[in-house]
Amino acid sequence: MAATPTVEARPSADVAGVPPRAARRRGRPGRLGDLVLRLVAGLVLVYLFIPIAVIVAFSFNDPAGKFNLTWKGFTLDNWADPFRYSQLTEALWTSLQVAALSTAVSIVLGTLVAVALVRQRFSGDKLVETFLVLPLTAPEVVMGASLLTLFLDLGWNRGFGTIVIAHIGFEVSFVALTVRARVRGLDWTLEDAAMDLGAPPLRTFLRVTLPMIVPGIVAAAMLSFALSLDDFIITFFNSGSTVTYPLYVNAATKASLPPQINVLATTILLVSLLLIGVVTLWQRRRLTT
Amino acid sequence: MAGVATSGRRRSRVAPYLLVAPAIVYLVIFFVVPIWSLFRTSLSSNAGSVFLPELKFSWEWSNYGDALSDFRNQILRSFWYATVATVVCLVMAYPLAYVIAFKSGRYKNLLLGLVILPFFVTFLVRTLAWKTILADDGWVVDALDAVGLLPREGRLLSTSWAVIGGLIYNFVPFMVLPLYVSLEKIDPALLEAARDLYSSSWRAFRRVVLPLSMPGLLAGSLLVFIPASGDFINADYLGSTQTRMIGNVVQQQFLVVKDYPAAAALSFLLMAIILVAVLAYTWALGTEDLV
Numbered sequence: 001m002a003a004t005p006t007v008e009a010r011p012s013a014d015v016a017g018v019p020p021r022a023a024r025r026r027g028r029p030g031r032l033g034d035l036v037l038r039l040v041a042g043l044v045l046v047y048l049f050i051p052i053a054v055i056v057a058f059s060f061n062d063p064a065g066k067f068n069l070t071w072k073g074f075t076l077d078n079w080a081d082p083f084r085y086s087q088l089t090e091a092l093w094t095s096l097q098v099a100a101l102s103t104a105v106s107i108v109l110g111t112l113v114a115v116a117l118v119r120q121r122f123s124g125d126k127l128v129e130t131f132l133v134l135p136l137t138a139p140e141v142v143m144g145a146s147l148l149t150l151f152l153d154l155g156w157n158r159g160f161g162t163i164v165i166a167h168i169g170f171e172v173s174f175v176a177l178t179v180r181a182r183v184r185g186l187d188w189t190l191e192d193a194a195m196d197l198g199a200p201p202l203r204t205f206l207r208v209t210l211p212m213i214v215p216g217i218v219a220a221a222m223l224s225f226a227l228s229l230d231d232f233i234i235t236f237f238n239s240g241s242t243v244t245y246p247l248y249v250n251a252a253t254k255a256s257l258p259p260q261i262n263v264l265a266t267t268i269l270l271v272s273l274l275l276i277g278v279v280t281l282w283q284r285r286r287l288t289t
Numbered sequence: 290m291a292g293v294a295t296s297g298r299r300r301s302r303v304a305p306y307l308l309v310a311p312a313i314v315y316l317v318i319f320f321v322v323p324i325w326s327l328f329r330t331s332l333s334s335n336a337g338s339v340f341l342p343e344l345k346f347s348w349e350w351s352n353y354g355d356a357l358s359d360f361r362n363q364i365l366r367s368f369w370y371a372t373v374a375t376v377v378c379l380v381m382a383y384p385l386a387y388v389i390a391f392k393s394g395r396y397k398n399l400l401l402g403l404v405i406l407p408f409f410v411t412f413l414v415r416t417l418a419w420k421t422i423l424a425d426d427g428w429v430v431d432a433l434d435a436v437g438l439l440p441r442e443g444r445l446l447s448t449s450w451a452v453i454g455g456l457i458y459n460f461v462p463f464m465v466l467p468l469y470v471s472l473e474k475i476d477p478a479l480l481e482a483a484r485d486l487y488s489s490s491w492r493a494f495r496r497v498v499l500p501l502s503m504p505g506l507l508a509g510s511l512l513v514f515i516p517a518s519g520d521f522i523n524a525d526y527l528g529s530t531q532t533r534m535i536g537n538v539v540q541q542q543f544l545v546v547k548d549y550p551a552a553a554a555l556s557f558l559l560m561a562i563i564l565v566a567v568l569a570y571t572w573a574l575g576t577e578d579l580v
Contacts, residue, residue, distance in 0.1 A: 033490065034392075041388035044381045044461070045400070048407055051418035051458065055410055058421065069421050109312035116308035128309055135320050137511070139519025139563065141536045142556045145543055146323035149330045149553065169319040172312050230412050232522065233536075237543065249413045253526065257417070265414045272409040276402070 052269070059262035066256035078259040082267070085260055091248035092264055098160070098244060099228035102167035107221050109168070110175025115213065117176075118183050132173045143170065144237030151238065158240030166238045167231060171224040178223055182216030215283055222275065229268070331553035342547060352554035360538050360555060367534040368562065370449070371518035374456040378464040378513045379506070381457070386468035386505075387498075391477070404465050412459060416526050419455050420446065423527070447529035455523035463512035471505025472498070507574050514570075515563055535559050 061068055062075035083089045113132065117125055135143065147166050151158055190212070194204040232246040239247055249261055331352055333344040357364070389400045407415060422429055423445040433439045442448050475498060483493035521536030535555060542552035 037384050038388055038392065040381075040384040044385045045403055047381075047458070048404065048461070050422065051415050052407060052410055054418040054421055055414055058418075069417070070424065070426070109315055112308040113312045116305040120305055122302075122305040125305070128313065131313065131316065135316065137515060137563075137567075138324075139515055139536070139559060141519040141521065141539050142324075142327070142560055143320075145539055145552060145556050146327035147319065148543060149326040149549065150319075150323040152549070153326050165319055168315065172315060176312065226408060230408070232413055233520075236540070246411055246413050249411065249417070253413075253417065261414060265410050268411070269406075269409045 055262050056266050056269075059259055059266045061259050061262075063257075063259060066258075068257045068259040068262065078263050082260055082263045085258055087243070088245075088248055088252075088258070088260055088264065091243045092245045094160070094242060095229050095245040098163050098167060099225045102164050102171055102228050103221055103224040105164075106168045106171035106175045106224050107217060110172045110220060110224075111179050111213070111217055113172075113176040114179035114183060114216075117180055118186075119188055132176050135170055135173045140170075140231075140233040141237075144234040147234070148237045158238050159242045162238045162240065163235055163242060163244065166234050167228045170231075170234065171227060174227060175220040175224050178220040179213065179216045182219055183213050186212050215286070218279060222279070226272070327553050327556060330549050331557050333550050333553075335548070335550060342549060344549060349550060352550045353558065356551055356554040356558055359551075360535070363533050363535050363538050364558065364562070366449075366532070367518050367536070367559075368566070370453050370456060370524075370534065371514050373453050374460065374517045375464075375510050375514045377453075377457050378461045379510065382461055382464035382468055382509065386465050386472055389465075389469050390472035390475075401466075401469070404462050404469075407462060413522065413526075416455055416459065416522055419451070419458065420526055423451050423454075446527060447532070449528070449532055451527040452524050452532045452534075455527045456517045456520060459520075459523065460513040460517055463516075464509035467508035467512065468502060468505040471502045471508075475501050503574055507571060510570065511567060514566070518563060519559060 058068055058071070059078055060074050060076065061071055062073040062077065063070070064072050113128065116122070117129065144166070147162070147169070148158075151162055156162060190208050191204055194208045195201070199207070230246065232250065235244055235247060236250070243251070245264070252258070252261065329346050330344060332349050333346045333352075334349045336343045336345045385404070389397060389404075393400050421427065424430070425444050425446060430439065430445055433445070439445075440448055440450055445451050479497050479501075480493055483497050484490070488496065518534075519536050521534055521540050524532050524534045524537050535558075539552050539555050539559070542548045542555065546552075
């Protein structure tokens with residue numbers, strides 16, 4: 001892939017469509033090149049999995065000291081007692097609450113914007129689109145720091161509430177863009193058809209509009225929930241004394257890393273995969289019926 | 290957009306603004322106002338003590354000069370790490386995105402799922418896993434040592450390589466996905482046409498596929514470069530005091546030292562440099578179209 005054959009003349013700047021003289025037909029694209037390409041792609045995928053495999057494996061580790069970073073021996077004890085560290089369990093519970101609450105709000109705000117952008121052109125719609133992308137272009141550390149200065153200016157105590165506020169802030173854009181991408185190709189004339197056939201607006205919304213946009217909303221909600229559950233940097237700046245799951249993990253890296261962190265991480269992974277499987281099946285069934 | 294023209298008659302003129310308003314108002318209050326507040330802080334001076342800071346807005350532009358000179362190394366390091374990480378991510382992600390887009394057949398969705406799988410494991414825990422993998426007594430260090438490729442520090446953890454490696458790992462899916470989206474849009478007939486016109490596959494790639502994938506390449510580069518240059522987790526977990534980045538300083542100045550003006554000035558410098566880099570890069574690639 002890397003070396004251009006030197007015998008081949010560089011493409012001249014003439015009109016496309018005129019076959020360059022120096023080009024030789026090579027027949028089928030190189031089998032070897034194809035193989036190398038697939039091999040590289042495979043290796044990159046393997047690379048993506050190595051740490052995940054390590055995380056899952058270390059949930060079965062029996063660490064000698066406080067830090068679950070070196071392999072000592074296989075045990076099932078960690079899985080038998082996943083909630084052994086009550087602060088870890090509480091932190092995870094806090095994270096789930098933050099994720100649920102912030103997702104609920106951001107889904108409403110984001111979906112409304114997405115529907116407005118997709119259904120109808122209005123003056124300023126491009127501006128709204130650009131504005132939605134802006135929060136995604138600021139580094140997280142700046143987002144976190146700027147919210148912190150606001151809360152300091154306002155004299156607000158940082159804690160659960162400020163974490164939820166911060167999370168909604170970055171989720172709204174993701175939700176709006178995801179829902180917009182998913183509902184873009186929909187046929188909105190179906191709404192008109194329903195109303196032409198005498199359906200009242202509420203009924204049209206419930207029976208036509210909502211079923212059309214629900215898959216997009218579900219996808220956005222899952223994304224938003226996952227982003228919230230995973231966020232560390234922005235949360236770190238605005239948490240006060242509230243501890244979320246990532247904050248617990250961060251504090252633990254300084255004091256002690258119990259294998260239960262890996263057990264819960266693996267559980268989150270499995271639950272996510274299960275959810276995605278269920279949603280995929282559900283959407284496939286919706287399509288066939 | 291097909292429905293817009295035909296169904297415009299019943300649409301109200303106010304409705305879209307009512308739908309858009311809640312989110313926009315929210316983002317103004319909790320994104321624009323905070324940035325403004327950060328900006329004011331970056332130009333303030335501390336009238337109180339270290340323990341009880343009392344910020345006064347005073348157009349203190351020297352905060353920026355101080356931040357630049359005090360943290361020059363961290364600033365340069367951040368952008369160097371982020372640049373290397375972006376280039377390596379691009380080199381790694383392109384073949385993968387290409388294979389998923391053109392050669393994966395019915396396994397396309399499965400492969401895409403595998404690319405985003407790491408997102409379902411907490412960012413911090415993933416980074417900690419690299420600490421295990423790169424540990425001094427781990428097999429990676431042993432293997433590199435055996436073939437004489439170990440960096441001169443004699444270890445991997447706490448080196449620049451570990452930090453850059455962590456950045457690459459955490460952000461490579463952000464490069465794969467937009468690249469895939471733009472590659473997937475390319476009509477395979479264009480490649481056939483190139484081949485029929487006696488193009489070699491390498492030239493078809495360079496003249497057809499690569500130009501058409503530019504939007505994805507740009508989007509992916511930004512999605513890697515921006516978070517990488519502001520990150521502090523990888524430097525914190527995998528690096529040492531010699532690998533500290535802007536993010537580490539901002540975090541420490543804000544949350545430990547509580548020198549808010551300096552931290553705010555540094556945050557704005559970070560954003561300004563990112564903005565310049567992004568504009569230059571966009572201009573160089575000659576595309577403004579993201580996705």
